[in-house]
Amino acid sequence: MKTIDDIRAIVYDPAEERAPLVARFLALPGKRHLACTDRESVTRALDGLRAEGLDSKEALVLQRFMGRFFQKCPGSPRVICCNYHLINTCFNCLYDCAYCYLNTYLNSFGVVQFTNILDVADEIEAHVAARPAGAVLRIGTGEFTDSLMMDEVTGIAASLIARMSRFPNVFLELKTKSDNVGHLLALPEKGNAVLAWTLNTERNIALYENGTAALDRRIGAARAACAAGYRIAFHFDPMIAGEGWEAEYRAVAARALAAVDPARVAWVSLGGFRYASGFREIIRARFPDEALTRAEMFPGIDGKYRYLRPRRLAMYRAMRECINELAPDAFVYLCMEGADMWEDFAGARYASSDDLEEDIARHLRRTVLR
Numbered sequence: 001m002k003t004i005d006d007i008r009a010i011v012y013d014p015a016e017e018r019a020p021l022v023a024r025f026l027a028l029p030g031k032r033h034l035a036c037t038d039r040e041s042v043t044r045a046l047d048g049l050r051a052e053g054l055d056s057k058e059a060l061v062l063q064r065f066m067g068r069f070f071q072k073c074p075g076s077p078r079v080i081c082c083n084y085h086l087i088n089t090c091f092n093c094l095y096d097c098a099y100c101y102l103n104t105y106l107n108s109f110g111v112v113q114f115t116n117i118l119d120v121a122d123e124i125e126a127h128v129a130a131r132p133a134g135a136v137l138r139i140g141t142g143e144f145t146d147s148l149m150m151d152e153v154t155g156i157a158a159s160l161i162a163r164m165s166r167f168p169n170v171f172l173e174l175k176t177k178s179d180n181v182g183h184l185l186a187l188p189e190k191g192n193a194v195l196a197w198t199l200n201t202e203r204n205i206a207l208y209e210n211g212t213a214a215l216d217r218r219i220g221a222a223r224a225a226c227a228a229g230y231r232i233a234f235h236f237d238p239m240i241a242g243e244g245w246e247a248e249y250r251a252v253a254a255r256a257l258a259a260v261d262p263a264r265v266a267w268v269s270l271g272g273f274r275y276a277s278g279f280r281e282i283i284r285a286r287f288p289d290e291a292l293t294r295a296e297m298f299p300g301i302d303g304k305y306r307y308l309r310p311r312r313l314a315m316y317r318a319m320r321e322c323i324n325e326l327a328p329d330a331f332v333y334l335c336m337e338g339a340d341m342w343e344d345f346a347g348a349r350y351a352s353s354d355d356l357e358e359d360i361a362r363h364l365r366r367t368v369l370r
């Protein structure tokens, strides 16, 4: 598994060198430091590292982020979303998944860690205060990065878990493909923090999830997190249809759910592999041997290419059956599917994403907040 040890150079603003997050990175041994005072010098430094042959994921850029840290997941047009809220902590990832949306950012270089990220807690608290009392809010990190890949240095998870533990209706989810949870196990106040693992079959991890933790290590970390008192979630996304998919995915779900207390599994999501128009060429250029985009796929209501509907429904039903049997209190939901799929999958009639959000909230009130 790739870790912070794989970062070779750190670009930073000397005006921030005493900020705790920056100071912790600069104290790591064996890394080159490049002090840059403005955007032009950052660009020059990164161009130099690229010219020397560093990989984009070997350079860390520590810089302030001036955009919005916290917002509702934009979802996809005309599909049912769960109205999850996202925290934007970092841009880029140590890992290199073939199907990752980050592959579309061909010109960006370096892993960009936002140094003012902990300001987000104030934004979230203001948002919680503006919502009706008791409203359930699910928020998470990890849209353009892996939530925990270098969290032992950033300290983001520990800080946010402590701040959010004051709000019993806030579920803070930290989603990862790492096993990097050792630094979080002894935190005294966990609130309703959910440590979550994106899982796939061993075959697909080996083929498409370069640099991530092996399945055994992810499941071992989930076991430790559950024993330490965290709520747990699993995400089977993207599910990849290949020979033997059903037996392999069922076996992964069974292994994961056997490792934790099923009563502490808050939710499980399912999503078939999908990609936007134009992405196929990008994947094929970077990973010429991939078989992901060789499958028969068609554009859906949001323009994204997906497996044919009967195949997706079969995948989702097989997983739901397995999960319901082993963890009956876990809410199983689909990521980026239309209302018709929801009706066939669970008999649910969702007119909008608000209906799914309310269904999840109702479920969490019944199973967790009772």
Ligand code: SF4
Binding pocket: 092, 093, 094, 095, 096, 097, 099, 100, 101, 102, 143, 144, 145, 146, 177
């Ligand atoms: S772990 Fe997530 S963010 Fe990182 S490369 Fe894989 S899909 Fe992309």
